[in-house]
Amino acid sequence: MIKEITDIGYSLLISGRDMLPIITLILFFQLFFLRQPIPNKGRLALGLLYCAIGLGLFLAGLKRALFPIGEIMARQLSSPEFVLGAGSLAENPAWWAYGWIYVFGALIGYSTTIAEPSLIAIAVKAEKVSQGNINQWGLRNAVALGVAVGIVLGILRIITGAPLISFIVVGYIIIVIQTFLTPRYIVPLAYDSGGVTTSLVTVPLIVAMGLGLSNTIPGRNPVLDGFGMVAFASLFPIISVMAYIQCAHVMTLWRSKKFTKGKL
């Protein structure tokens, strides 16, 4: 019981420390420069306190329940015994021999992104600002699908040993082309969602998976090949969010065309 309390206390301290620079900065500018009365001071302070408590509990809970199992799982699924099966003699299995790790990567990518607090914040704000035109769940699902695809490709890259550059260059070319084709209003949001996918929940699990895989596969250097997973997980959501809006756009156009045709 004492251990539990100190654990929670520790993560509360950590999240409080994350808040500290922001609070200092805002107070400094408020006192010496802006000097305007703040309405609802108490409520704002309580909100900040809630954020600190919430993030602290969230992290402590993840560390207690999810990360240990998730990391063990990532290691087991990418371990030679699991991949090759007992008694298999194959020296260098083909890329499709790693079936479960792809499924695991995709599902973990999707589900951790749905739970990512920064993404929830962005999605809530976008729904409010667009007056409901952008659906919070639609956006989060699009981003999560993008992360899932990104992680599967990241696993494929580590297994095949293809250079990081080739994937990234192709991804960027697609993004640059898409940028000029999508409705303008979604571009900032799409780029933003690429940046927020990878923080609290996603990073520890996919980094463990990348390192585990590059340890298992002969000829991979964990220090060089273990990196880059995060890059994939922030690249592909940009593509998927723009694709989601493009699809929605085409659907509405198609529907309105059908509608006017039926009328005529």
Next chain:
Amino acid sequence: MVFKFSNRLEKSNWFIARTIKVLWVKTREAGRDILPLFLVIAFFQIVVIQQPFPNLGEVILGAIMVVVGLFFFLEGLDMGLFPIGESIAEAFAKKGNIAWLLVFSFLLGFSTTVAEPALIAISAEAANVAADAGFIDRNDSSYLNYALGLRLTVAFSVGLAVVLGVLRILLDWPLHYLMAGGYTGVMIMTFFAPREIIGIAYDSGGVTTSAVTVPLVTALGVGLAMSIRQRNPLLHGFGLIAFASLLPIFFVLAYGMIVFNQ
């Protein structure tokens, strides 16, 4: 007197019932956010790896903490971080002093990034890679200098990113040209950068933005876009985080090219 008392009792009953209802709805929402993750973990533990959960009690306790934590965080967003970001943006717009707004923006990006635990971890790891490749000595001072240099580079670039993002809102620069140009630039630099820095550069772009910074910076952008005439909060307000994930890649690649080419 009696009437009044019962009336008050009824009122407080109603208040309690409403509070419980609101709490239940919000907790359910937080639970729904976290449910897929638990289903995935449970599926793999039971069906694929075929092992029972190690200390199930721990897991359930942790899950409850995660749901309650998320609930508090989401409440805090609406009560604290969002309104603070927006009212600061409004105050700056009212004062009309752009120089101070830019100073504030830089400090906001820099100070929240420089102490970010994920960044500290990644720059220590990067120093390992550099030492393995033989670019820096394994002695303490050059090792620490390299890691610290990397950290300051990333923090500086995030500060600069927020400044650029705010300038974009003020001057109405088109984001799609900036982003397309920025990513093309990063692509070209990738070909010339040493191989040891590339993975780290791209990862550092992803880890710089924490769950506290993102809502605050977003609210700052949206607040600015709402207080300036002829700005659309959706088109101009978002995009600050985009700069904060692009610029670190740029600067870390450059840092790698400078340090490794010595």
